[in-house]
Amino acid sequence: MQKKKRRILKRVLWSVVLVIVIAIGGTLAWTQIGVMPAEKGPLAEARANPSITIDDTSEGIVLSPADGVSETGLVFIPGAKVDPWAYVAILQDVAAEGTTVVITRPWLNLAFFDLRGLDTFTSAAPDIDEWGVGGHSLGGVRACQLAEDADALVLFGSYCATDLSDADLGVLSLAGSEDLLSTPEKIAGARHLLPAGAELVEIEGASHASFGDYGPQSGDGTPTISAEEMRATVTELLVPFTQIPPR
Known part of the structure; x- marks a missing residue:
């Protein structure tokens, strides 16, 4: 028995x-x-940009101004199952204007599985003291979790699940009018979790996938803004913010 x-x-x-x-x-x-690869055309154009240098490092993909002069940095976390290289093109002009950008490689292609702290990525440019953290979609949710160690927060088609309403940091949140995944309504609905001075901007014609260069995404809307217009709009909004983030 x-x-x-x-x-x-x-x-x-x-x-x-x-x-x-x-x-x-x-x-x-x-x-x-189902990892969504970076589109070859925009990436090739970014690689040929003489105003930036692109380094493939252990901390991530590092975009730096070609003249080496950079006083601020931005750690950027990709969306779920999106190739990190898909964000090089849309962030290249931010780097060209003087902000070093570190695009991370989340463990298992999902930001929630990546438990590394912000300093893991900022170590790519140890001479920079002012750092923002940002991300697209799920990457933005993870960025919110790291934001208290940063000077600023940037969200692309994303919103926080972490309460940062009392945090002392500047926030720039970009939504797309045609985004059917992180809709403008969802983003506005989570506004109370951000500091009072947070700036929310809706980009007319942008879809969820407009914030990167990886092609159409299932469940998303159809963009009516071109990739070139999107890049110019994001650059216009992001450059002054990353250089002197408002609080």
């Missing part, structure tokens, strides 16, 4: 282990399937 109980217990334990292994394996597989 005792042996029979031990056999049953052993089978139960092995079944539990098997379920855990399958669950972990399935999760790992899911994080690697």
